[in-house]
Amino acid sequence: MISVVELTRRFSQGQSEVLAVDSLSFRVESGEAYGLLGENGAGKTTTLRMILGLLEPTSGYAEVDGFRTSNSPDEVKARVGLVSTSAGLYQWLTPREMLHFFADLYGLSDDFAAKRVEDLTKLLSLERFVDQRCATLSTGQKQRVNLARSLVHDPPVLLLDEPTRGLDVIGSKVIFDFIATARTQGKAVIVSTHRLDEAERFCSRFGLLNRGKMMHEGTLADLQAATGQRTLTEMFLAGLDTTTDPSEDAA
Numbered sequence: 001m002i003s004v005v006e007l008t009r010r011f012s013q014g015q016s017e018v019l020a021v022d023s024l025s026f027r028v029e030s031g032e033a034y035g036l037l038g039e040n041g042a043g044k045t046t047t048l049r050m051i052l053g054l055l056e057p058t059s060g061y062a063e064v065d066g067f068r069t070s071n072s073p074d075e076v077k078a079r080v081g082l083v084s085t086s087a088g089l090y091q092w093l094t095p096r097e098m099l100h101f102f103a104d105l106y107g108l109s110d111d112f113a114a115k116r117v118e119d120l121t122k123l124l125s126l127e128r129f130v131d132q133r134c135a136t137l138s139t140g141q142k143q144r145v146n147l148a149r150s151l152v153h154d155p156p157v158l159l160l161d162e163p164t165r166g167l168d169v170i171g172s173k174v175i176f177d178f179i180a181t182a183r184t185q186g187k188a189v190i191v192s193t194h195r196l197d198e199a200e201r202f203c204s205r206f207g208l209l210n211r212g213k214m215m216h217e218g219t220l221a222d223l224q225a226a227t228g229q230r231t232l233t234e235m236f237l238a239g240l241d242t243t244t245d246p247s248e249d250a251a
């Protein structure tokens, strides 16, 4: 469903250049939640932005459902929901009004939109504040409205950039439960998060990035074998760029 091939992005920063994403390749199939993990500045957000077409790659490409982002941006945008804390809400609208506004932008019929807004309100527990102006919502409430906004067109692909940033335990659980449901519905999900313990539970595969490069990829068992570490946290603490040969431990 999502295919990333040799994706590369350089940024100029003053006189110097940073290689934010370095020849990244991976695939995510329907029904999978893929954890794109790495330290601050590892290149996660830049990767997600290129998949959706918000940013041009320096080289390489991304495809969603067979559509290449650079050639078919509209087809890709119709199939992807990007959830990012940096996305703003319309402060003067209520969540219900805003969701209808976005449903309209995506060209959904009134009936479909009404049903979708109702379903999302239940799924993300928005009932208590769905008719309250966005300006008056708490961080966690805003984050859930943000998620609902990205899902209003029921996209088969979800890109979640730090979806639990600023959320308490209950708010985070709503998001994790949502990801689990999305998987059973056959969505392809990429989630970038620093909550490694949670990622371990709800992601089926992982890509561990370090300075824009894929250091390790696979299931938790694959990563354990490759790094000699037990948990994702231990892998990060050990330093992603030190590849341990597990056979050395056995010797």
Ligand SMILES: Nc1ncnc2c1ncn2[C@@H]1O[C@H](COP(=O)(O)OP(=O)(O)OP(=O)(O)O)[C@@H](O)[C@H]1O
Pocket (backbone or CB within 6 Å): 011, 012, 013, 018, 019, 020, 038, 039, 040, 041, 042, 043, 044, 045, 046, 047
């Ligand atoms: N518009 C830009 N101009 C210049 N440099 C940029 C730009 N966007 C990102 N970068 C640089 O690219 C690198 C990767 O940034 P990115 O935001 O993708 O990291 P990240 O893994 O999402 O980090 P975090 O976990 O902190 O959100 C960083 O060194 C960052 O400074």
